[in-house]
Amino acid sequence: MKVTIKHIAELAGVSIATVSKVINHKDEKITHQTRDRVLEVIKEQGYIPNRVASSMVTKRTKTLGLMIPDITNPFFPELARGVEDGANEMGYTLILCNSDNDLQKEESYLEMLQEKMVDGIIFTASSRRTTMSSAFLKLTIPVVSVDREIEGLKLEGKITVDNEKGAFEAVCYLLEKGYRKIYHISGPLLSKTAKDRYAGFIRAHKEKGIMPIEDHLLEGNYTSTWGYDYTKKLIEEHVDFDSLFCGNDLIALGAYKALHEKNIRIPEDIGIIGFDDIYMAEIVSPGLTTVRQPSYSMGYKAAEMMLDRIKNKDGIQKEWVLESKLIIRGSTK
Amino acid sequence: MKVTIKHIAELAGVSIATVSKVINHKDEKITHQTRDRVLEVIKEQGYIPNRVASSMVTKRTKTLGLMIPDITNPFFPELARGVEDGANEMGYTLILCNSDNDLQKEESYLEMLQEKMVDGIIFTASSRRTTMSSAFLKLTIPVVSVDREIEGLKLEGKITVDNEKGAFEAVCYLLEKGYRKIYHISGPLLSKTAKDRYAGFIRAHKEKGIMPIEDHLLEGNYTSTWGYDYTKKLIEEHVDFDSLFCGNDLIALGAYKALHEKNIRIPEDIGIIGFDDIYMAEIVSPGLTTVRQPSYSMGYKAAEMMLDRIKNKDGIQKEWVLESKLIIRGSTK
DNA sequence: TATACTTAGTTAAACGTTTACTCAGATAGA
């Protein structure tokens, strides 16, 4: 038999209300003797409170949902880790949901999270989502979005990085180093993230007095395969380019592979800049110059923002735009 | 006001028991008319069942705990993904716990998982754990261990790969290719995993009639930093070696970096074999020859095993030893 | 017609907590 608060109460010779108060540290009005006796029985019996019962009455599960596209994508573990640490610090626990950028999966998870009555949802929306379904609009649980925008949904908070600026700085750096024929291998331009990075790419050219060429934009998705294939194609078609600004590090790493195979040197023949600064960027040779996103911090801040809101310390800043940072390594001159 | 089963019952003109039965598909004894009416009201009201209330009475939360050292380590996202997919398929949800190989964190999470009444725990034990604490022994929730052994704990199942054999094959391959001075940069030998890999390393030498040299074992931990530092040291101290068998891919990738910096060619000058086959192994140049662990499958199987046990389809195999596979790429001759 | 069995539901207890309210006794003030 599972030991409950009732058993503790009996053994300690007090009422269950008293036990409950002791457990929840609402014991200002309990004498030391009583409290110690209760505590002792709890310990002796190895009592573990049943949170589902308490959630039933408090309407709090001390659980957050984390919805991301895919934990297998190296950008997300850091972020997830940040969220988890932030949540854990406040005694919260995390339910992990991989949406695979699949709108249907996203909605079915959303429903599950509601059924399980999580106290909040940290959300990195599918890059495919352009419109809100009714499932979203009905949502009564607070949502904080991270990394990506979710238009049309009422949010409790929003955490992004300044993608335009990050891209701008990266491309400026390339231009300053004398690179002139920069191709941008981008992620899907449906998403605001990719659009902003492209905007930065354009602005850098303009500010440096160079005419950006539209053909230099190659739209794809955020995978190394895509980076590899497109770079290979550029080489084989003898396209005239001297550098690559990649939509993320995975794309850049794919480009590395293609260039290595063709014995093209980085950075002497071709310069490369990525985006994200995943852990591999440092390990690879030459080290990848990239725009670092503070992904751990993004996750951590998101959790923090969520918990602030839950605890109703309201008035806290609702939108954070974090700074990215250009990390210069060996893949650029 | 949140809409509950009670509202639905009133609006549909039936008892709450009837509503409950149609929700849970226990409706063999409900007429079509009644069921349809209930369903209609549910839809119209946007009713979402409260799983915490139902967990209260069924003693099932349809939630699994996943305890791993660190989701940020590239070996784990694949595994976590496997667990998640397996769980999700059966309508289960996953609570993510990063223990950081910290015994205290591990125990505090364990307690949380019990409080939240998860139905089972998928566990990759800390590599530091050698003995069971009372928190473990008191555990009444079923546990399936993955990847690592947990001695002294009653398990519902166990999923491992044959590390000894994997290492054996890798080292045999190295020897067959003519490498003779193989150094083994290992993870912490506290863990059975690392011990088994070392055992394979030894057996391969013996079977090939070569005397293994004890000095060729370098114990450290599973990080690229470690691989980098130790390889650099070997080079700088002019140690005579022609190949590296690394405890995992991260170590191998660290070794890559050190070798590249010193302009030592892979595989011409030094051959390298890793372990795990993380996604980077393929992307890096030259591709890393490595022992593939079916990490996704391990996770998936673990979830499957757990859910079988929960559903009491007992008699299912309690221990799975999965096969690893040598993946030959460019880092060996 | 009397009896037994089905059918399609309903009733009410139970799950393990939290918490607003109540209460008895002790203490203090007048």
Add this chain to the structure above:
DNA sequence: TCTATCTGAGTAAACGTTTAACTAAGTATA
């Protein structure tokens, strides 16, 4: 001494479901 206040605890309702036990009405059987 009487009343008011304070202290330390107890009582019982409530949270939203599930499910065993029950029931009323209809149908089949003898």
